[in-house]
Amino acid sequence: MSTPEERIAELGLELPDVVAPLASYVPAVRTGSLVYTSGQVPIVKGEVAVTGKVGAEVTVEEAVQAARICALNAVAALKAEVGELSRVVRIVKVVGFVASAPSFTDQPLVINGASDLLGEIFGDVGRHARSAVGVAALPRDVPVEVELIAEVAG
Structure with missing residues (x-):
């Protein structure tokens, strides 16, 4: 079975550099066997990929793609x-x-x-509990922000 890094490449994706924090925090923190990522927004190569509210300026399809970018940025922080x-x-x-x-x-x-x-990246290891919350606004007027908690070995 391929590694998560290999699966990222198989998906035609590249793990980005960790997005620099927008304020006073760090991208990820480990405590014991858990890693908490800070909220990740859809930034690609230092630029916000999309702005606006979903259901107004941003379509569901555009927001789904933004959520994928956020998740990939969270995986970069985790790595x-x-x-x-x-x-x-x-x-x-x-x-x-x-x-x-x-x-x-x-x-x-x-x-x-x-x-x-x-x-797609982690297979069954990637199945998780989840919350999806509607909010009035997010930093830099992005439509989506994603954070995750991961359990790691060693």
Whole structure:
């Protein structure tokens, strides 16, 4: 079976550099066997990929892709903390925030973008508990933010 890093390449993706924090925090923290990532936004090569509210300026499809970017950025932060992604025993929990137009209620569909990517990268290890929360606004007017908790070996 291939490693998570190999699966990322097989998906035609490249693990990005860890996104620099936008304020006073670190990208990931390990305590015992758990790693908590900070919320990751859809930044690609230092630039915000998409802005606006889902259900208004941003379509569900665009938001799903943004959630995938957020998840990939979270995986990059996780790898930077633990070295090799094969040390991940389980993605325990994902929390996704969706900047939503007032009538938008499909936040779970948007965060499926992140959940599905984690499943593609980690297989059954990537199956997780999850929350998908609608919010009024997110930093830099991004439509999606994703954080995760992972259990790691050693």
